[in-house]
Amino acid sequence: xxxxxxxxxxxxxxxxxxxxAGAKMVPFAGYSMPIQYxxxxxxxxxxxxxxxxxxxxxxxxxxxxxxxxxxxxxxxLTTADLAGLASGRQTYALLPNSAGGIxxxxxxxxxxxxxxxxxxxxxxxxxxxxLAAHAxxxxxxxxxxxxxxxxxxxxxxxxxxxxxxxxxxxxxFLDVRSLDAGGLPLRISRSGYTGEDGFEISLPVASAAAFAxxxxxxxxxxxxxxxxxxxxRLEAGMCLYGNDIDETTTPVSASIGWAIGxxxxxxxxxxxxxxxxxxxxxxFSAPPARVRVGLLPEGRAPQRAGTKxxxxxxxxxxxxxxxxxSPSLGKPVAMGYVERSVKLSGxxxxxxxxxQKVPVAIATMPFVPTRYRR
Amino acid sequence: xNHPDNLLYxxxxxxxxxxxxxxxxxxxxxxxxxxxxxxxxxxLPDVGRKVARTESLAVIESVKSASDIHSPVSGTVTAINPPxxxxxxxxxxxxxxxxxxxxxxxxxxxxxxxxxASAYSSSLG
Numbered sequence: 001x002x003x004x005x006x007x008x009x010x011x012x013x014x015x016x017x018x019x020x021a022g023a024k025m026v027p028f029a030g031y032s033m034p035i036q037y038x039x040x041x042x043x044x045x046x047x048x049x050x051x052x053x054x055x056x057x058x059x060x061x062x063x064x065x066x067x068x069x070x071x072x073x074x075x076x077l078t079t080a081d082l083a084g085l086a087s088g089r090q091t092y093a094l095l096p097n098s099a100g101g102i103x104x105x106x107x108x109x110x111x112x113x114x115x116x117x118x119x120x121x122x123x124x125x126x127x128x129x130x131l132a133a134h135a136x137x138x139x140x141x142x143x144x145x146x147x148x149x150x151x152x153x154x155x156x157x158x159x160x161x162x163x164x165x166x167x168x169x170x171x172x173f174l175d176v177r178s179l180d181a182g183g184l185p186l187r188i189s190r191s192g193y194t195g196e197d198g199f200e201i202s203l204p205v206a207s208a209a210a211f212a213x214x215x216x217x218x219x220x221x222x223x224x225x226x227x228x229x230x231x232x233r234l235e236a237g238m239c240l241y242g243n244d245i246d247e248t249t250t251p252v253s254a255s256i257g258w259a260i261g262x263x264x265x266x267x268x269x270x271x272x273x274x275x276x277x278x279x280x281x282x283x284f285s286a287p288p289a290r291v292r293v294g295l296l297p298e299g300r301a302p303q304r305a306g307t308k309x310x311x312x313x314x315x316x317x318x319x320x321x322x323x324x325x326s327p328s329l330g331k332p333v334a335m336g337y338v339e340r341s342v343k344l345s346g347x348x349x350x351x352x353x354x355x356q357k358v359p360v361a362i363a364t365m366p367f368v369p370t371r372y373r374r
Numbered sequence: 375x376n377h378p379d380n381l382l383y384x385x386x387x388x389x390x391x392x393x394x395x396x397x398x399x400x401x402x403x404x405x406x407x408x409x410x411x412x413x414x415x416x417x418l419p420d421v422g423r424k425v426a427r428t429e430s431l432a433v434i435e436s437v438k439s440a441s442d443i444h445s446p447v448s449g450t451v452t453a454i455n456p457p458x459x460x461x462x463x464x465x466x467x468x469x470x471x472x473x474x475x476x477x478x479x480x481x482x483x484x485x486x487x488x489x490x491a492s493a494y495s496s497s498l499g
Contacts, residue, residue, distance in 0.1 A: 040466070041437040042412040227411070227438060301415045302435050325414035325437050354417065354433065 012058035013149050013208040017216075021223050029121035031059040034225040041227035045327040048194055048232060049368075052155035053224030054215055059121035062145040062202060063131070066114045069138035074115055077134055078106065079251065079274055081261025085110045090174045090189045094251055094259045095119075095130060100279030101247040102254070103130050105239065107200075109176040109189055116176075116187065116202070118150070120241045149208035153215060154198030154224075154232070156371065161218045162188075162199055165211075173197075173372040184211060193229060195236030195370040234333060235326050237294060237365025243305055244292060244321045244335060250276075252283035253337070255292040293343055294365035295320065295334040297351065298358055302332045307351050309338055309360060317342045317349065326367060333367045334360070375498070376404045378470060382446070382485065383494035386428070389470060390446045390488055397452060398485070399473045402434065402443060405498055407469045410436040413462040418454040419475060425449065427484055432474055434465070446488060449479040 009032040018025065023034035034056065036044065047053055065074055071082050080093035087110050095103040104123040109116040119127045124144075131142055153162055162168050166179040171190040179186045184207050192198040203211055215221050230240065239245045245254045263269045266281050274280075297303040302325045309318035323334030342349065343362055350357045377383065382390040387406035391399040407413065415435040425431050430442035431451070453476040458464055465472045479485065489497065 035438070036411060040412045042414075231437060301417065301433075302437075302440075304440070325412075325435075327412075327437070 010059075012056050013205045014056045014058065014212055017209060017212060018056065018223065023223070023225060026226070028226060029059055029124075031121065033059060034223065036225040036227045037223050039222065041225070041231060042327040044222065044224040044228035045231050047222050048155045048196060048224055048228060049328055050156070051220040051222070052153055052157040052161050052198075052218075053194070053228065054212065054221050055152040055154065055224050055229055056212075057152050057200070058149040058205075058208070060150055061117075061119040061121065061124035061127060062148045062150060063117040063119065063127075063142055064114065064145055065117060065140065065142045067136075067138075067140035068113060069136060069140035070113060070115050073136040073138065073140045074108065074117070075264075075270065076273060077130065077275070078108065079260040079264055079280070080108055081263040081270075082108065082110065082115070083270065084261065084263055087112050088176050090176050090191055091261075092259050094256070095127060096251070096274055096276040096280060097130075097247055098275045099247075100250045100276035100283075102241075102245045102249060102251065103127065103247060105241055105245060105256075105259070107189070107191065109187070111176060111178055111187075118200075123241060147205055148202050149205045151201045151203070151208070151212060151215070152192050152194075152198060153201065153221070154192045154194040154196045156197060157220045158196070158198040159373075161215060161221055162201075165214055168199060171373075173374045181211070190373060193236075193238060194232035195238075195366055195368060196232075197371055197373045231324055231327055234322055234324055234335070235328055235366060235368040236370060237335065237367065239292075240322055249337075250283055250288060251280055253288035253291055257284065287340055289340060290318065290337040291340050291343055292321070292335060292337050294363040294367060295323070295336055295360050296363040297323070297332045297334060297360045300331065301353060301358070303334050303351055303353065303358065303360070307353070309336060309349055309351055311342065312348050312350075320351070328368045333363075335365065338362065375408065375495070376470075377491045377495050379491045381470070381491065382488035383491065384444065384446050384488060385497065386444045388444060388446055390485075391473075392485060393476075396482060397476050397478050398447060398449075399476050400443075400446060401473045402465065402469055403494070404469045407466050410434065410441060411438045412436050413465045416459045416462045416465065416474065418456065418459050419451050421451050421454055423451045425451065425477070427487075434462070443474065445477060447477055447479040447484040448481060449477040452476045452478045
């Protein structure tokens with residue numbers, strides 16, 4: 001299903017395969033992307049939790065940062081402890097603005113002295129602008145790799161499916177390897193955005209479709225669209241940029257303070273030294289007024305982003321930033337920001353939905369236990 | 375897409391079956407359920423509620439989005455189908471078996487504004 005106005009959208013190397021698989025294509029961050037296939041979001045979601053889902057995430061930005069000064073330059077822009085990141089490992093990191101807000105959230109991989117950064121498609125222009133505004137002066141270069149595609153293979157059978165093609169069995173969660181699959185160079189990390197075990201596979205655009213076909217030849221692998229990607233990450237309690245974090249939210253308020261490496265915090269070996277550091281580090285000792293929490297609305301109706309959270313006296317104390325039906329739990333789940341005092345007091349909260357009061361409880365995330373291979 | 379000839383259709387994608395007693399049974403079309411994707415919630419109106427033609431009287435939510443369901447005619451709700459609200463996934467499996475509510479029309483002439491199957495199918499392009 002393709003509409004004429006999608007003709008101007010960019011296409012990933014897997015576009016013909018999506019159409020052949022019967023995908024519903026939607027515009028997303030300038031790309032034509034599959035939101036779902038004929039099985040539907042719920043079946044795709046459950047298949048990823050029980051078998052293995054294959055996701056085209058080639059719209060995401062992939063940036064190489066190389067040279068002896070790469071580590072120091074990236075540390076000057078991000079919250080991660082990259083000097084302490086071993087070769088062959090990956091870390092989650094934030095790219096903060098000068099006010100402590102989040103320009104983007106990143107995965108940063110290290111192989112030797114070289115780094116590979118994966119950023120959100122919707123934020124690529126802003127990420128590149130931030131890099132350019134603080135362009136490296138020392139012995140370091142960076143380059144957007146538009147010649148690379150990106151696949152995510154997620155689910156309990158991911159290793160079984162991938163091992164015949166590339167030797168991934170010895171990898172642990174957040175390991176990164178440069179591997180050869182019959183002459184095809186792959187950069188594989190054991191990571192993902194679903195809460196399941198799985199892999200993210202960066203590979204040359206020219207060979208990408210053929211490699212996807214080899215994965216799909218396995219009967220346990222199915223294409224899985226952006227719709228299921230969103231419900232999977234919501235169950236895993238992970239932030240979606242633009243919904244749950246943005247340039248106005250700070251890391252501690254977003255409950256992702258763990259993305260600031262210990263060495264980069266107050267008292268650490270290389271404390272601060274990134275944009276917004278004073279604000280961000282200050283929130284560890286003087287907590288922000290609002291914090292991101294998991295939310296369980298009563299009843300069956302999905303409660304979605306933008307819905308206000310109210311206290312018993314009707315006072316507005318928060319807002320839902322992501323919410324949907326949880327296919328794994330068969331009930332609605334959500335996340336959002338509430339006043340920290342409300343989180344601490346445990347007072348009763350509700351939302352107004354179509355004229356009715358729906359109780360909503362603060363809940364621990366993830367909603368579905370993660371199953372990483374640590 | 376399947377749009378049976380024995381039904382009438384609205385431009386907001388409800389199907390309408392006119393019964394012998396003049397009441398109308400309403401659900402959503404195969405096209406509508408396909409566009410919505412997996413349905414996870416249905417809120418039905420109260421029996422006895424008076425509605426105007428095109429007024430929203432039920433809400434359907436899928437994993438993708440929420441939509442209103444509109445009354446095809448002015449009238450009174452005389453019955454609802456709670457089993458479908460209990461198992462909203464039935465709407466995807468069997469959109470024409472999954473009726474949602476019955477309306478007793480105030481004015482049967484309003485039925486003339488509805489589309490036949492052929493017209494509805496062509497309206498979808």
